[in-house]
Amino acid sequence: MPSGGGGAYGNGNGGGPGNGGRSHRRGDGGQGGGEGRRAGRTARRSRRKRALVWTAGVLSFLILGTAGAGYLYYEHLNSKLKKEDLNLGSKDMADHKPNSAGQTPLNILLIGSDARDNKANQKLGGGRDTFGAAPLADVQMLIHISADRSNISVLSMPRDTMLEIPECKDKKKNKVYPASKFAQTNESLGRGGPGCTVATWYNLTGIPIDHFMMIDFAGVVSMADAIGGVPVCVEQNIHSRTRDGKGSGLKLRKGTTSIKGEDALKWLRTRYGFGDGTDLYRARAQQMYMTSMVRELRKNAKLTDPNKLRKLAEAAIDSLTVSDTINSVKKLLDIGNDLKKVPASRITTTTMPNVYSERRAGKVEPKAGEAEDVFRMIREDIPLDGKGSAAKPLKPKPKTAPVSKDPAAAPGEIRVRVQNGTDGGGLAPARGRAGEVSAALAAKGFTQASATTVRNPMATTLIRYASDDLEGDAQAVAKALGIPLTAVRKAPDGPAGITLTVGADWRQGNVFPKPKPKSNKLPTSANALAGDDDKACMPVQAGFGW
Structure with missing residues (x-):
C-alpha cells in the first residue's frame, strides 16, 4: 500500500507531483511558513488516516474486532467475501417484533466448521479418514444484539445436541435432504451448507436469524495470529492427551497464558481435559475464549496500526463464509458498529440448558422448560444479564x-x-x-x-x-x-x-x-458468563495434569 496520502487512495491533496503541493510553502521563511507546513502535514495525516482506516466488525465464533484498509483494499476485500443462502429450510422465518421505540434486534449465528476440504484444514484438523467428508458444525453460537443496542446475549449449543433437523435443500446440487427427527445438531452443516444449520436453529428455538458467519480451522489459526494472542486460564497444568492418542494436544501451565495460532485452535477443540471431559465444557472454553478476545481487542492499542489491521482484515475475510444477507464488507462495518456500542459488562454468554439423552448415550438434548425459557427471553429481547433495556418490548x-x-x-x-x-x-x-x-x-x-x-x-x-x-x-x-x-x-x-x-x-x-x-431470570442451568469476567478459569479433568 502506498505511504503517501495521494494517488489511488487520496484526493490529490498530498505533496506529490501534479497536486500543487508547492503552493503550501508560504516562501517567507518565517514562523508562518513553519506553521503552514506543520498544518499541511497534519491535514495530510488526517486525510490519510480517513482514507486508509475504516472500522469493521468482523464477527465469527472467534472474532469481534476492527480492520483497516483504503478504498481499493476495501474493494479487494469485497471481492473475496464468500456468501451462501441464509436459510435452506422450507419454513420462512418470522419477522422481528419491534420494541416500543420501533427498534428491532439483530441475531447472528456463528458457525465453526470442521471441514477438511483443503491442505491447510487437513493439516490442522487431522483425521485423514474424514478428508473430503461432509463438514460438521462443531461450534454454534447465536449472538443476539438487543433492539436498543444496549446488551448482547450469546447462546451456545453443544455440538452433541440431539434434535430435529428439518428438510433442507442444497440449491447448488438441487438436492433435497429429508427431515431427520432425531439427529446430532452438527450434522446440519453437511445437509446443503450453513443455511441448514440456520433452519435447524429456527426449527428448535423460533428465534429469527438475520445473518450467519462461518469459519474453518485455518481461519482460527490465521485470525488468532493476526490478533497477537488471547489470554486464557486453567486451574491446573493441563495436557489434553489420552493414552490412546485422543485429545487436542493442548498443553498449558496453571494460570493465565496468552495463546495464538495452533494453540488457540487446540483450546477451542479441547474436550478431553476440561471439566468432566464432555462437550459441555468445550462449549464453556469457547465462550471464555470469545469474551477474552473481545476484551483484548478493545484494549489492544496495537490494533490501531494499519498494517496490523490489514492482516486481521485479510485473515478474517479469507476464513469467513457469510450469509447472502451480508452483501458487502460495508455490512460487516454496520454490524461492527452495533457491536462496539455494547460494553463488555453487558455481554452475557450462556449454554443452552440441556440434559443427557436417554436415547443416545453420551449425547444431550434440550432441557424441557428451561431451554425454552432461554429461547423465549431472546425472542422477546429480554437481557440475559437481568439488567433490563431502556426500551421495553411490546407485550402481546x-x-x-x-x-x-x-x-x-x-x-x-x-x-x-x-x-x-x-x-x-x-x-x-x-x-x-x-x-x-x-x-x-x-x-x-x-x-x-x-x-x-x-x-x-x-x-x-x-x-x-x-x-x-x-x-x-x-x-x-x-x-x-x-x-x-x-x-x-x-x-x-x-x-x-x-x-x-x-x-x-x-x-x-x-x-x-x-x-x-x-x-425474566436466566435459569442457572444456562451457566452464564459475563463478558467482563476476566477471572474465569477452566477446571481441569483428573488425569490430564502434568
Whole structure:
C-alpha cells in the first residue's frame, strides 16, 4: 500500500507531483511558513488516516474486532467475501417484533466448521479418514444484539445436541435432504451448507436469524495470529492427551497464558481435559475464549496500526463464509458498529440448558422448560444479564378463543381419539401418555375416549375436530382437562371426529398444567458468563495434569 496520502487512495491533496503541493510553502521563511507546513502535514495525516482506516466488525465464533484498509483494499476485500443462502429450510422465518421505540434486534449465528476440504484444514484438523467428508458444525453460537443496542446475549449449543433437523435443500446440487427427527445438531452443516444449520436453529428455538458467519480451522489459526494472542486460564497444568492418542494436544501451565495460532485452535477443540471431559465444557472454553478476545481487542492499542489491521482484515475475510444477507464488507462495518456500542459488562454468554439423552448415550438434548425459557427471553429481547433495556418490548395481547355456540353432547356420547405427541419438542416421548389421558377423560364421563398407537409429535397439545357440528364437543373435552380453548381447532382435512394429541408441553399428570408465570431470570442451568469476567478459569479433568 502506498505511504503517501495521494494517488489511488487520496484526493490529490498530498505533496506529490501534479497536486500543487508547492503552493503550501508560504516562501517567507518565517514562523508562518513553519506553521503552514506543520498544518499541511497534519491535514495530510488526517486525510490519510480517513482514507486508509475504516472500522469493521468482523464477527465469527472467534472474532469481534476492527480492520483497516483504503478504498481499493476495501474493494479487494469485497471481492473475496464468500456468501451462501441464509436459510435452506422450507419454513420462512418470522419477522422481528419491534420494541416500543420501533427498534428491532439483530441475531447472528456463528458457525465453526470442521471441514477438511483443503491442505491447510487437513493439516490442522487431522483425521485423514474424514478428508473430503461432509463438514460438521462443531461450534454454534447465536449472538443476539438487543433492539436498543444496549446488551448482547450469546447462546451456545453443544455440538452433541440431539434434535430435529428439518428438510433442507442444497440449491447448488438441487438436492433435497429429508427431515431427520432425531439427529446430532452438527450434522446440519453437511445437509446443503450453513443455511441448514440456520433452519435447524429456527426449527428448535423460533428465534429469527438475520445473518450467519462461518469459519474453518485455518481461519482460527490465521485470525488468532493476526490478533497477537488471547489470554486464557486453567486451574491446573493441563495436557489434553489420552493414552490412546485422543485429545487436542493442548498443553498449558496453571494460570493465565496468552495463546495464538495452533494453540488457540487446540483450546477451542479441547474436550478431553476440561471439566468432566464432555462437550459441555468445550462449549464453556469457547465462550471464555470469545469474551477474552473481545476484551483484548478493545484494549489492544496495537490494533490501531494499519498494517496490523490489514492482516486481521485479510485473515478474517479469507476464513469467513457469510450469509447472502451480508452483501458487502460495508455490512460487516454496520454490524461492527452495533457491536462496539455494547460494553463488555453487558455481554452475557450462556449454554443452552440441556440434559443427557436417554436415547443416545453420551449425547444431550434440550432441557424441557428451561431451554425454552432461554429461547423465549431472546425472542422477546429480554437481557440475559437481568439488567433490563431502556426500551421495553411490546407485550402481546393474551390469546383467547370464543366459546362455541354449538351445544356439546353428553360426555358419554363424545368419541375422542388420544395420540401421544410428547416427543414434539425434540425429547424422548413420555411413554403411555395416550393411555393416561384417555383414562383421565373416562374418569370424567368421556367413556368413549380411546388411546391410539399413532404417534404424532407436537410441541403443544392440540384438539382437532373435523366439522362444525363437533366444535362444542371438542371444547367440552378441552374444558374437562383444563386445556385452553385456543388449542381447539377445526381441521377438515385431518382425521374424522375429534382427536386429542398430547404435546410436549404436557408430559405428565391428568390435568393440563397451568402456564407458569413467565420469568425474566436466566435459569442457572444456562451457566452464564459475563463478558467482563476476566477471572474465569477452566477446571481441569483428573488425569490430564502434568
